[in-house]
Amino acid sequence: MAEMVINTRPKRKLIYRVRDFVTKPENIILLVTVVVLGFFTIYPVVLLVSNTLKVNIADLFYPELFGKKVGSLTTFHWRRMLFSDMSATYFWVPLKNAVVMSLLASIIAIIFGGVVAFLITRTDLKFKKFFSTVFIFPYIMPSWTIATFWINFFQNPKIGNYQSGMLYYLTGITLPEKFVYGLVPCAIVLGLHYAPFAYILIGGILRNMDANLEEAATILKASRAKIIRKITLPIVLPALMSTFLLVFSSSMSAYAVPQFLGGTGGFRVLTTTLKQFITNGWYGQGYIMAIFMIIFGLAILGINQRVTGSRKNFTTVTGKSGQISYIKLGVWKWIAAVILIIVCSFCSFMPLVSFALESCTMIPGDYSTLTLKFWIDPGYPLQNGLHGLFHETQVWSAFRNSLVLSLSCALIAGTVGILIGYAVSKRRGSRLAKLADNLAFLPYLMPSMAMGAAFLAIGSAMGLSKTMALLVLVGAIKYLPFASRSGINAMLQLSGEIEEAALIVNVPWYKRMLKIIFPIQKSTFISGYLLPFTSCMRELSLFTLLSSGSIYLMTTLLEYWQIWCYQSANALNLLIVVTVLAINLLVNKLTGASIDKGVGG
Amino acid sequence: MPEIRLEHVTKRFEKFVAVDDLNLHIDEHDFITLLGPSGCGKTTTLRMIAGLETPTEGRITIGDKVVFDAQTGINVSPAKRDIGFLFQNYALWPHMTVYQNIAFGLENLKWKKEDIKARVQEMLEMLRIEEFVGRYPAELSGGQQQRVAIARTLAPKPQVLFMDEPLSNLDAKLRSEMRTELKRLHSDSNSTFVYVTHDQLEAMTLATKICLMEKGVLQQYDPPLTVYSQPANRFVADFVGNPTMNFIDARVTDGCVMEFLGIKARFTPNDASEAIKASEVVLGIRPEFFTICEGGKIKATAYSTLPSGMETTVKVKLADELVSSVVFGAIDYAVDQPICCDIIGNQICVFDKETTSRVSIGKLEVL
Numbered sequence: 017m018a019e020m021v022i023n024t025r026p027k028r029k030l031i032y033r034v035r036d037f038v039t040k041p042e043n044i045i046l047l048v049t050v051v052v053l054g055f056f057t058i059y060p061v062v063l064l065v066s067n068t069l070k071v072n073i074a075d076l077f078y079p080e081l082f083g084k085k086v087g088s089l090t091t092f093h094w095r096r097m098l099f100s101d102m103s104a105t106y107f108w109v110p111l112k113n114a115v116v117m118s119l120l121a122s123i124i125a126i127i128f129g130g131v132v133a134f135l136i137t138r139t140d141l142k143f144k145k146f147f148s149t150v151f152i153f154p155y156i157m158p159s160w161t162i163a164t165f166w167i168n169f170f171q172n173p174k175i176g177n178y179q180s181g182m183l184y185y186l187t188g189i190t191l192p193e194k195f196v197y198g199l200v201p202c203a204i205v206l207g208l209h210y211a212p213f214a215y216i217l218i219g220g221i222l223r224n225m226d227a228n229l230e231e232a233a234t235i236l237k238a239s240r241a242k243i244i245r246k247i248t249l250p251i252v253l254p255a256l257m258s259t260f261l262l263v264f265s266s267s268m269s270a271y272a273v274p275q276f277l278g279g280t281g282g283f284r285v286l287t288t289t290l291k292q293f294i295t296n297g298w299y300g301q302g303y304i305m306a307i308f309m310i311i312f313g314l315a316i317l318g319i320n321q322r323v324t325g326s327r328k329n330f331t332t333v334t335g336k337s338g339q340i341s342y343i344k345l346g347v348w349k350w351i352a353a354v355i356l357i358i359v360c361s362f363c364s365f366m367p368l369v370s371f372a373l374e375s376c377t378m379i380p381g382d383y384s385t386l387t388l389k390f391w392i393d394p395g396y397p398l399q400n401g402l403h404g405l406f407h408e409t410q411v412w413s414a415f416r417n418s419l420v421l422s423l424s425c426a427l428i429a430g431t432v433g434i435l436i437g438y439a440v441s442k443r444r445g446s447r448l449a450k451l452a453d454n455l456a457f458l459p460y461l462m463p464s465m466a467m468g469a470a471f472l473a474i475g476s477a478m479g480l481s482k483t484m485a486l487l488v489l490v491g492a493i494k495y496l497p498f499a500s501r502s503g504i505n506a507m508l509q510l511s512g513e514i515e516e517a518a519l520i521v522n523v524p525w526y527k528r529m530l531k532i533i534f535p536i537q538k539s540t541f542i543s544g545y546l547l548p549f550t551s552c553m554r555e556l557s558l559f560t561l562l563s564s565g566s567i568y569l570m571t572t573l574l575e576y577w578q579i580w581c582y583q584s585a586n587a588l589n590l591l592i593v594v595t596v597l598a599i600n601l602l603v604n605k606l607t608g609a610s611i612d613k614g615v616g617g
Numbered sequence: 618m619p620e621i622r623l624e625h626v627t628k629r630f631e632k633f634v635a636v637d638d639l640n641l642h643i644d645e646h647d648f649i650t651l652l653g654p655s656g657c658g659k660t661t662t663l664r665m666i667a668g669l670e671t672p673t674e675g676r677i678t679i680g681d682k683v684v685f686d687a688q689t690g691i692n693v694s695p696a697k698r699d700i701g702f703l704f705q706n707y708a709l710w711p712h713m714t715v716y717q718n719i720a721f722g723l724e725n726l727k728w729k730k731e732d733i734k735a736r737v738q739e740m741l742e743m744l745r746i747e748e749f750v751g752r753y754p755a756e757l758s759g760g761q762q763q764r765v766a767i768a769r770t771l772a773p774k775p776q777v778l779f780m781d782e783p784l785s786n787l788d789a790k791l792r793s794e795m796r797t798e799l800k801r802l803h804s805d806s807n808s809t810f811v812y813v814t815h816d817q818l819e820a821m822t823l824a825t826k827i828c829l830m831e832k833g834v835l836q837q838y839d840p841p842l843t844v845y846s847q848p849a850n851r852f853v854a855d856f857v858g859n860p861t862m863n864f865i866d867a868r869v870t871d872g873c874v875m876e877f878l879g880i881k882a883r884f885t886p887n888d889a890s891e892a893i894k895a896s897e898v899v900l901g902i903r904p905e906f907f908t909i910c911e912g913g914k915i916k917a918t919a920y921s922t923l924p925s926g927m928e929t930t931v932k933v934k935l936a937d938e939l940v941s942s943v944v945f946g947a948i949d950y951a952v953d954q955p956i957c958c959d960i961i962g963n964q965i966c967v968f969d970k971e972t973t974s975r976v977s978i979g980k981l982e983v984l
């Protein structure tokens with residue numbers, strides 16, 4: 017017998033190994049994942065690059081390309097982008113603007129979010145519970161919320177759209193244009209938007225950081241200041257660096273804020289310039305921009321990997337830190353609380369109030385002319401060419417489109433996420449599983465705008481241009497990381513024996529999934545469906561390139577209205593923000609998941 | 618090597634009373650263990666003495682200095698109490714090397730550079746961790762981290778050393794090794810040690826005195842062997858010792874004859890003033906006093922036998938109840954084998970059924 021075993025071993029035929037491999041569902045899932053995602057990772061990049069070397073119809077207006085055949089090869093776009101008299105306008109200035117804006121935004125976010133995190137976790141600040149809830153609102157709300165509010169608030173008749181804003185109406189103060197549109201407000205608004213993100217990351221570290229570390233220093237006679245300088249700061253430093261890089265990267269690819277707040281002064285960043293190229297039909301230069309955005313994004317995240325992966329990374333330091341003595345602030349606990357209440361209400365509540373008010377003014381910014389016309393008037397188009405919001409067919413079709421899109425994306429991403437989670441955890445540690453895991457997370461690292469551009473190229477290559485299918489495809493892939501993360505987390509918590517117990521009594525695979533695995537980890541899986549849904553509802557930069565001129569979504573409709581239909585845009589804005597907040601609240605209540613608890617970004 | 622005195626110390630968190638009216642006097646050069654189940658207030662007590670937690674009421678004195686007094690508002694910061702504190706999870710600073718961790722406290726004391734170097738070297742040698750001097754804590758094993766933490770705590774030569782379950786994160790072998798070293802350290806260092814643990818064996822083996830707490834209330838404060846042989850109440854008797862003491866309900870007739878599990882026995886208190894007055898009591902018999910011997914007057918059967926080599930625990934079935942017995946050496950009884958038992962020694966406890974406190978201790982003679 018023993019002899020036979022030894023003899024048969026090396027003879028096991030390839031065909032049997034293949035058969036063993038494909039009869040296991042997890043292997044098929046991994047294989048399909050790797051092939052499909054691999055295709056949608058490599059193919060768009062190839063398309064982007066090859067398209068930058070081709071002549072497009074709109075390019076024929078350039079004298080250099082006059083008379084060339086559409087689709088023929090040229091290096092014109094690269095030359096024009098990087099080495100011509102226009103390269104400053106097209107590339108270097110937007111790049112410089114984006115970098116400066118992102119730097120300022122990251123600094124603001126870190127300082128503001130970090131200070132709040134410190135106050136909440138380490139001091140006896142008043143109303144902590146209230147702050148820890150309200151402070152993250154701006155991060156849940158769509159990214160342009162504060163930006164549009166900023167306009168509503170600081171706008172005055174001398175600048176911008178020459179209308180009156182809240183501040184001007186109430187006090188008569190007119191701020192210079194530089195403070196209302198352009199670099200400064202873009203940086204501040206992005207900083208405020210990402211401050212909650214910094215707060216979540218830094219606060220998490222401070223909360224997990226063992227309070228004994230600081231107490232040990234107290235007993236060894238270090239002063240408060242020295243403890244913060246020598247113990248607390250160095251320990252959270254890698255997390256600070258990582259937060260800084262993530263906020264920087266997010267700001268670099270932010271689109272809505274610079275689009276709404278860029279103003280007429282020509283403040284353009286990479287994303288807004290990219291959008292302009294595409295709208296003009298200059299795909300070559302647009303795609304070059306997208307390629308650079310992808311390179312920058314990956315470079316920043318590469319640096320982040322090095323920072324968090326180094327020898328002195330302590331972000332995972334945990335311990336029992338239940339008993340902690342708070343720093344006593346004295347009078348300052350009240351002063352700090354009051355300041356925070358003002359800032360929090362500016363970022364979280366005032367936008368909603370302002371949208372509501374502005375949507376009800378006959379003359380923008382003049383609160384003596386209140387009317388509900390822009391909401392409920394069914395009659396002949398108002399002076400902006402639209403019906404009242406509730407009777408406007410554009411709104412309803414956009415709402416339906418957004419809903420269909422978000423639902424489809426959530427269904428696809430959520431289901432695929434669960435399957436990937438199942439397969440990756442089953443084949444934990446294998447090379448195939450690692451590859452699938454990484455590929456499923458990759459879309460998270462891609463700037464939304466660049467991904468939109470890449471799928472624009474895919475759309476025209478595959479004949480999917482201007483279809484809902486293309487939007488669903490890009491959305492499902494972009495939000496897959498949310499779902500695959502929660503899928504993997506859920507499956508890793510589940511011991512394999514639970515499934516094996518059913519396998520032994522011969523329960524088929526689909527039944528094991530539906531009757532055993534899904535019910536046990538229901539809430540984690542459901543959050544894998546709901547996070548893509550909520551994020552999709554408030555997404556603008558991913559869809560702006562793909563949906564323009566074809567399928568209007570709530571967010572792209574808002575972008576379009578923002579310029580022409582002041583009151584209706586405010587009404588729509590309120591509708592979107594409230595919808596997003598309500599869905600997120602509902603999701604949070606149902607499953608405990610929330611956008612702010614997702615993978616971040 | 619100062620003494621420590623706690624007077625009427627109480628700590629409340631909102632409505633929950635963590636420590637209730639604790640009075641404790643720790644002598645110089647004592648090795649005290651605060652023992653009790655988790656949540657009994659032992660860590661809170663330690664943290665209050667160290668100054669990491671502020672008591673709600675009471676007074677704490679270290680040496681001749683009052684460090685806390687709720688009435689006069691004195692509250693000396695932990696930095697000025699001249700103490701050392703060893704944390705359960707070591708609390709080594711992850712961004713500093715072993716050397717920097719140990720030297721940090723000395724730098725704060727404004728020691729001269731060469732003095733710091735010499736002292737750190739001394740500590741490294743004492744705890745046998747010289748080769749790790751340049752490493753970061755994350756690059757050390759649990760036992761090595763433990764030694765670094767001890768070195769860091771001892772380096773400034775604290776007069777009082779507080780330890781909060783310092784061995785609970787180590788494996789069994791390392792734990793017993795470190796126990797030996799801690800006891801050595803105590804006699805070498807001349808300091809007063811206060812040690813928190815929930816492990817009764819650790820408390821028994823290390824301490825000069827055990828302070829046993831439950832739900833924030835002090836149950837007994839005595840040397841370990843006293844706690845073991847003369848427990849103040851049922852809780853203490855139950856908490857200390859492994860296998861645990863047998864508790865058997867008994868009826869008292871005639872003032873000294875007890876009836877339990879179909880047995881009649883005469884109880885003779887060691888102290889005549891502790892005669893039993895109640896008619897219902899609980900007997901506390903340690904397993905080693907319930908022996909299995911030929912000619913024993915109690916007829917029972919062996920329910921199951923758990924030999925561990927040096928000794929054997931036998932669960933004895935007696936009138937449908939199980940009683941633990943520990944016998945020296947390895948024996949193996951067949952299941953349900955008839956055996957004879959006896960009750961020996963003069964340390965049989967009698968507890969009040971209502972109050973659970975011990976009313977008497979003495980000899981129990983089976984009739």
